[in-house]
Structure formats: C-alpha cells, structure tokens
Amino acid sequence: MKEFMDENFLLETPTAEKLYHEYAKGMPIIDYHNHLPPDQILGDINFKNLTHAWLAGDHYKWRAMRSNGVNEAFCTGSKSDEEKFQKWAETVPYTMRNPLYHWTHLELQRYFGIQTILNGDSAESIYKEASEKLQTAEFSVQGLLGKMQVETVCTTDDPLDSLEHHIAYHKKGEGVKMFPAFRPDKFILIDNEGFEGYIQKLGELVGSEIKGFEDLMAALRKRADFFKANGCRVCDHGLEQIYATDFIEENVDKILKRKLAGADLTEEESLQYKSAVLHHLGIMYAELGWVQQFHVGALRNNNRRAMRELGPDTGWDSIGDWGQAQAMSKFLGKLDEYNQLAKTVIYNLNPADNYLIGTMIGNFNDGSVAGKVQFGSGWWFLDQKKGMEDQMDILSNVGLISRFVGMLTDSRSFLSFPRHEYFRRILCNLFGNDIEKGELPNDIPWIGQMIQDICYNNTKSYFEF
Incomplete structure (x- = not known):
C-alpha cells in the first residue's frame, strides 16, 4: 500500500515517476488565466x-x-x-x-x-x-508565488479598470511578471442588471457619450488599446455559449438605443446584439494580436435567494446544457473566412460537449500557428483528476495533445498553484502508463520534452510571454 500523497502521488508506474520528477516537476509556471487581485501582488502583502x-x-x-x-x-x-x-x-x-x-x-x-x-x-x-x-517575508504574496516557481500571471480585468496597480507594478520591475486580461462581458450581456450603468461609465471613461453601437465599439477599442499599451495580450469571456445569430448592424444599433432608452428587448433582439458585439470584438482581438479565451457552459446564480442575499460568485453555479456546436462553428468560421480569427482557447464545462469541442478546434487550425485553436484544460467542475484525464484523452484522440497549452488556476487564491502540480502528475501518469503498456515507445527524451512543452514551453510561445 502506498503512503497517502507521498512523492509519487498519482504516479502509478516507474516511467510516470521518471517523467514527472525529471521533466515536469522543475518547470516554471505561467498562469495565463486567474482572478488574483493585482493590488495584492503590487503591495506584496502578508495575509x-x-x-x-x-x-x-x-x-x-x-x-x-x-x-x-x-x-x-x-x-x-x-x-x-x-x-x-x-x-x-x-x-x-x-x-x-x-x-x-x-x-x-x-x-x-x-x-x-x-x-x-x-x-x-x-x-x-x-x-x-x-x-x-x-x-x-518568506510568505508574502511574492514569496508564495516564488515557492511554486510562478513566472507569469494574467489577472482578469474589466474594461473600466484603471490598471493602476498593473502600471505601478510594471514600474517597480520586480517579482513575478503580471499582465492584465481584458474581460468585456458586462458590455455583451445586455439583459443583465446594471447594463445601462456600465455603458454610461464606459462613455464617461473614454470622454464620449455612447449613443449607439458604433460609439460602443469605438469606446471598447479605446479601452483595449489602453490595455495593450499596458501589457495586455489576452482577453477572456465567461459565457453560457458563444453567440452567433445573424445580425444587421443598423438593427443592432436600434436595439442598443432602445435598451438605453429603457425598453424591454425580445430574446431575438438580445441575441442579435450579443452576436454583433462578440463578432466585432473577435475582429478587434485579431487586429491586436491577442489570444481570445472562451469559458462556456456555466449555468450561474441558480439559487435566487442566495443571489439576493450574498451576490454573485459565492458558490451557486453549476453545469449548464446548451447546444454549443452550431453557434461556435458559425462564430469561428465567420472570423476565419476573412482571416480575422485570433488564436483561441475554448474551455468547456459540460463533459457531454468534450468531443464536440475537441473536434471543433480542428476545423480552424489552419497551419498558420501550431495549436492556433485550443481545447482548454479541464475547467471549474472538471479541473479534477477524472475531468483532466477525459479532456487530455479526448484531445489526444482527435487532436494533438503535444501542442496543448496546459494548465491554469482560474483561482482567486495565492495558495492554489499546486493545481499545476496536480495537473502535471496526471499528465505524466497518462504518458507513463501508455509507455509501460507498450502503447507508446520508451523514448523518454522525446516524450519528456513533450511533457515540458505542455507544462510550460507551449504556453510561453503561444501567449508570447
């Protein structure tokens, strides 16, 4: 019987142990999506x-x-x-x-x-x-990150954010690299409470009243340019599904104006608006040279009483069940048709859609960049052993796991970085078991290099950190 969580935790074979200890363990961490507070990184606080x-x-x-x-x-x-x-x-x-x-x-x-x-x-x-x-001092925020060999973190930031903490941190020029990430969901989700207020604040921030669709996109571009000037190279969206309903910009402009005037919208009008904003943002991301990320499949705020009493992000979300294939194909295809598709990572929350997304990414990997469209790592309810194994097995079966950009924490905690170790042990165990069973050659240098690529090298190259 093995000891609980010893040095070979999750490693079932000698080959898996070799791959982890000699190849994966020592690789630095690039955490390209998380919700860490940038002010705490700047201040190097002690909890x-x-x-x-x-x-x-x-x-x-x-x-x-x-x-x-x-x-x-x-x-x-x-x-x-x-x-x-x-x-x-x-x-x-x-x-x-x-x-x-x-x-x-x-x-x-x-x-x-x-x-x-x-x-x-x-x-x-x-x-x-x-x-x-x-x-x-050893356990300050920078100390905690250093213990896990964290090299780079990307926080998640609203377009309204001043980025003052990122700017001040960059001037210090010390410690772990920290970059902002652009998350404009509040300006897409037109049915959400407070939408009109966000639009007003955006207009005030850019110094121009937002009266219609063209004004909105111009304002978001100004904010995106500001983010890029301060190191941003990624964006992120947390949506139930990707929106790709047909739209005419003239009609979308009318829809936005009606909403800003206090009118109620039909479901079809909302979908047209969301689809138009998302499409134009996709074009913008390609122009900026950013990586766009989509977290799809979460059914949020299920408990209305808890939402009313405690607010969002307090633990009342679950897996949702939407048809993802057609809209995702249409969205990616419309951008690809005119060579406007940025590098893209899609994270899936519903395991029923794993093969869907695993095969979808292959439709738009055009040879311009290795792994241009990625099936992101197991996310939220799926960032556990079975969820990670399933995601990696499916990516292996229908794509190239060798070009995978690996793990991220998606966390608000500075103590969450051992999740990278957890992922790396599971990854090494998958390859180690295949070698032991004779399903892969015993070419440790090559497979070890592949392990290091998935843990770090692919990420560094893909995100250009």
Whole structure:
C-alpha cells in the first residue's frame, strides 16, 4: 500500500515517476488565466491568517461546507476567522474523493511543509503554524508565488479598470511578471442588471457619450488599446455559449438605443446584439494580436435567494446544457473566412460537449500557428483528476495533445498553484502508463520534452510571454 500523497502521488508506474520528477516537476509556471487581485501582488502583502489566505472568496470550499451542514455564518458570514477555519477543518474529512481533499493537503505540504492531515482535531495547531508563517517575508504574496516557481500571471480585468496597480507594478520591475486580461462581458450581456450603468461609465471613461453601437465599439477599442499599451495580450469571456445569430448592424444599433432608452428587448433582439458585439470584438482581438479565451457552459446564480442575499460568485453555479456546436462553428468560421480569427482557447464545462469541442478546434487550425485553436484544460467542475484525464484523452484522440497549452488556476487564491502540480502528475501518469503498456515507445527524451512543452514551453510561445 502506498503512503497517502507521498512523492509519487498519482504516479502509478516507474516511467510516470521518471517523467514527472525529471521533466515536469522543475518547470516554471505561467498562469495565463486567474482572478488574483493585482493590488495584492503590487503591495506584496502578508495575509492576516490562514483563513484570509485560504478561505476568503473560495466558493469551492463554501459549497462543500454548506453540503456538510455548515451554517452560512461560517462561510461568508460574521463568525471569527478561527471559527470559520475550524468548520472548514471539520468538513475536510467529508471531502474525500472530492479534489478539495487533495488540493487541501497539497497546499499545506507545498507552502507550509505541513504533513499532518487536516481535520477538526488538528485544526488549531495547523491554523497557528500556518498563520504564524504567513506573517513572515518568506510568505508574502511574492514569496508564495516564488515557492511554486510562478513566472507569469494574467489577472482578469474589466474594461473600466484603471490598471493602476498593473502600471505601478510594471514600474517597480520586480517579482513575478503580471499582465492584465481584458474581460468585456458586462458590455455583451445586455439583459443583465446594471447594463445601462456600465455603458454610461464606459462613455464617461473614454470622454464620449455612447449613443449607439458604433460609439460602443469605438469606446471598447479605446479601452483595449489602453490595455495593450499596458501589457495586455489576452482577453477572456465567461459565457453560457458563444453567440452567433445573424445580425444587421443598423438593427443592432436600434436595439442598443432602445435598451438605453429603457425598453424591454425580445430574446431575438438580445441575441442579435450579443452576436454583433462578440463578432466585432473577435475582429478587434485579431487586429491586436491577442489570444481570445472562451469559458462556456456555466449555468450561474441558480439559487435566487442566495443571489439576493450574498451576490454573485459565492458558490451557486453549476453545469449548464446548451447546444454549443452550431453557434461556435458559425462564430469561428465567420472570423476565419476573412482571416480575422485570433488564436483561441475554448474551455468547456459540460463533459457531454468534450468531443464536440475537441473536434471543433480542428476545423480552424489552419497551419498558420501550431495549436492556433485550443481545447482548454479541464475547467471549474472538471479541473479534477477524472475531468483532466477525459479532456487530455479526448484531445489526444482527435487532436494533438503535444501542442496543448496546459494548465491554469482560474483561482482567486495565492495558495492554489499546486493545481499545476496536480495537473502535471496526471499528465505524466497518462504518458507513463501508455509507455509501460507498450502503447507508446520508451523514448523518454522525446516524450519528456513533450511533457515540458505542455507544462510550460507551449504556453510561453503561444501567449508570447
């Protein structure tokens, strides 16, 4: 029997062990999509305690705690930091076979050197030890990133963002590289509450009132140019599906004007507007030389009471079920037809669509760039062992895993970077098992290089960091 989470955790064969320890383990990390707060990176802050570093904002943990019967006061509520941590620790034993169990102990081991299993009995001593370490210079934000060999991070930023923290950080010229990423979803999702207010703020920011569609796109281009001038080279969208309904710009202009005047829109009008904005943004991304990313398939804010009381991003989302193929094909194809398709990464949340997206990307890989259109790594509910294996197996079966740009955290936590290790161990185990079974040649130098490409080299080249 193997020890729990020893040095060969998730590595089932000697070849997998060799691939991980000699090729994957030492590679730096480029985390090209996350939700880390740039002001905390700029300030190189120290977290007050382990609860602030680990539980604050972590809806993965909150969902598990709620499922374990923990009152909301211990998740997002008014209980003390020590009490919140205690309830999380008491929940951890019940998360076995959930990726949270592995992530929790990987993070305790890699950052703090704590090998003790977290539970209700060990909570106090672990909290004290980790919280004390978090007060030292070695455990500042930059220290935590350095422990995981993080080279580059891309935050996720609204077009209204001043980027003041990125600008100040760039002037410092120290530490991990940090770049902004452009996420204009608020200006696409015309049915969302507050849409008119966002449009007004955008107009004020660019110094020109937005009265129609042409004004909107001009304003977004100004903001995109500002982002590019400050290091941005990626954008991101978190949408239920890609929108590609036929539209006439004159009609879209009327639709936007009606919305800004307070009118209710039909579903078809909303789709036309969303499709028009997304298409024109796609053209803009290609002109800027950016990588466009699409996270599709999430059904958000299912619990209306929780949304009303706690707001978004507090743990009430799930996998959605939309027809993705036709609109995705149409959107990518319309851009490709006139050579306006930027490098593209598509992340899928519904496992039923994995083969769909695995085959879709091949339709638009035109030979201009290796892996120009990517099937992104297992995302959200799928960034666990089975989800990662399925994504990599399908990409291998219908595409080229050798050109894959690998893992990202998509996290708000500076303690989440062992997820890259988790991914790398799973990757090495897949290849190691195939070699041991005689399904791949025992060409360790070549396959080891492929492993390093997936872990780091492909990402660095693709995103041009």
